[in-house]
Amino acid sequence: MPRFASLLLALGALSLTAGCSKDLDDDGTEDMADCGPDDPNINPDAEEICDGADNNCDSEIDESTAVDALERFPDTDADGLGDMDGGVWTCDELSGHIEDGTDCDDTEATVNPDAAEICDSLDNDCDGSTDHEWNVPADFGTIQAALDGMADGEGACIDAGTYTETLSWPNLDITLAGAGSSSTIIDANGSRFLSLESGQEVSILGLGITNSWNDGGVSPT
16 A cells, blocks of 8 residues: 555544534533533532432532532430531431531530520530620529519529529519529519519529419509
């Protein structure tokens, strides 16, 4: 064969080889570099989503960086609120994990944003503060003095002991919290334990009542 003819055949073969590149799914990635050549949603430039496929051809399926992955939090104390510091991004349902991540202490079921603040040296309601702003008898000599001296939204811890007094609740959103109903006791000495306005709400935790008139002694005025 003449030398010129051989060169033409070689060039023809090269042209034929170069023309074999294909993109069957028209996703902009040639089939040779596409791990899903028949699926336009699978290629190296695609976003990974939680669908059981390797969308971006990185040899991993449904990794934590998937655009629709969810952050799930452990709920060790089973209070329905997850550990704010334990989040894991995942496409999977994880045993013992939930989507809420607002619990500041996941080892104590009595500590979470839905809990009431009590006087136990813990930040029960996850507001960044331990116990309440005031204390009886350290700041106020009596419980009534605390009720009269507190501002709206404040609360007072009542130390263990027996307090012989009756109370008149101000028209404020305030809280009294004792050390427990068997430890912090109000002795009403046969009188009404509490007087308040009709329809008024009170927040009293961890206090025991004794010697109160009329089985509880709450008297609306």
